[in-house]
Amino acid sequence: MDNRMRKAFDQVHASQELKARTRTQVLQAMEAQRKPARAVWKPVCALAACLLVVVLGLGGYHLYFTPTSVISIDINPSLEVDVNRLGRVIALHGYNEDGEEFAASLDVLHQNYQQAVDEILNSDTIVDCLNEGGFLSVSVVELRGSQGEEITTYVSNCTSGHHNVSCSTISSQEAHEAHHLGLSYGKYEIYAQIAAYDPDFTPEEANEMTMRELRDLLASLQAEHPDITPPPVDETGSGCGNGSGHGHGNGNHE
Amino acid sequence: MRSEEEVTRAIETYSDTVQRLCLIHLKNRADTEDIFQTVFLKYALCSTVFESPEHEKAWLIRVTLNACKDLLKSFFRSRTVPLDSLLEQAAPEVEDHSEVLQAVLTLPEKYRQVIYLHYYEGYTAPEIGNLLNKNVNSVYTLLNRAKKQLKEALGGEALG
Structure with a gap:
């Protein structure tokens, strides 16, 4: 009976297809396990790049439109x-x-x-x-x-x-x-x-x-009112009038 | 993590053992395929150093039994099939001695696994106790009761 038991179970085998599928899926899972760092860094890098673009965009916008x-x-x-x-x-x-x-x-x-x-x-x-x-x-x-x-x-x-x-x-x-x-x-x-x-x-x-x-x-x-001196409003600037400057030239033309 | 070659060798060496353990615990091919993936992925990812081929085989048997137990315990697992389909699973590979297999598979699960481990894999009661995390005396009791039931199922023929 011992032998009959052995022979009976000896005839149970895993099919080649099952072994091949298992091998493929296990190797794929191993490959996925080997890349966790890349998988984690990918979205982080993408997010950082997006933030950089936003910051540069906002900075550039601010610089340009100021x-x-x-x-x-x-x-x-x-x-x-x-x-x-x-x-x-x-x-x-x-x-x-x-x-x-x-x-x-x-x-x-x-x-x-x-x-x-x-x-x-x-x-x-x-x-x-x-x-x-x-x-x-x-x-x-x-x-x-x-x-x-x-x-x-x-x-x-x-x-x-x-x-x-x-x-x-x-x-x-x-x-x-x-x-x-x-x-x-x-x-x-x-x-x-x-x-x-x-x-x-x-x-x-x-x-x-x-x-x-x-x-x-x-x-x-x-x-x-020739006695009144008007305020020198353009004194702080570098007045560079040409032709008719302030208060002279063709002031009474019309 | 183990190398691709180690995983391939383990699948070639231990697939039949895992298949037999699935046969005595599970009821359909889909579950068997799940167990294969679980067991060999665990093997691929574990860093245990095996001292001998026997140590490696015992480790795989224990992992397979635990995986089967977890699958059967799964709350969401409601797939049940009659015994006929269970035999059908083994049928393509079994040409003779199907009455022995049928007799084993009709036993309660706790008897099936000790019978298989003892008569096919050749483990002693203390070794089975270690594998199943059971008391040796309980293993002896299970073995005796299993033999008795099997003898009855096979028409009084002794298992030896």
Whole structure:
């Protein structure tokens, strides 16, 4: 019986298919066990890469879309051009209805400020205003960095051939005050001088007037009150007016 | 972790033993395949150093028995099949002596495993006690009762 038992169980064998399947599956499982570190690091690396991309993206976005200088162009329309540290135009702001319309008509976003200034100064709107005797004031505000002087020099060169144009650099403190009053930087300069003669003169009135009208008003007030010295609003900047600078030149042209 | 060659050798050497243990514990081929994978994967991943082939075989038998026990205990395991299909599992390989196998497989599980380990694998009662984690006297009792039942099942023929 012992032998019969042995012979009976001897005839029980694992099939070759079962052995092959077992071998394949065990080896696959072993392979999977050998790669746990890679399996764990893969998503971690992917997550880190995503975070890096997000951080770089946000950092780049912040760097790109933070203005370092503002070019204020006033003639009526009044327009401000935000420039980033790369010298690219990142925003345009109109400071009255005409200014908003003018800003909407321009396609200078993300261009170099040089190209943008050229396009703006040579636009029909500005050229027509100048031909009609308007006065163009370009003020450069340096918010951070040392780009302001370079921009002012470029704008001065661009406008050197024009009459009735002034170009200056103003401080960020004055720029802050200008925005507080709802004026563009260029208009704020002249508004501050007029307000020294006429304390009732309001920023809203200044906003509605062209630069020519403001300069004419200032000239008439200066003539009426020669004893009063207007505040030196552009003293902190590197005034580089050419052609008609502040308070002189073609002030009474119209 | 063991090498691919070691795993291949173990599968070739011990598959029949694992198959026989599955036969006396389980009721279908799917379960047998599960046990094969469990046992040989455990073998592949374990770092136990075997002192001899006997030590290695005893380790595999113990792991197989535990795996079968775990599978049978599984709460979600509701697959049950009649005894016929159990014999069917062994049938393709069994040409003769099927009445002996049938007699063994009709025994309660606790008798089946001691009969197999004693008469086929040749383990003594103390060795079976070690493998099954049972008292030696209990193993003797189980063996005696199993022999008695088997003798009755085979028409009074002694097992030797």
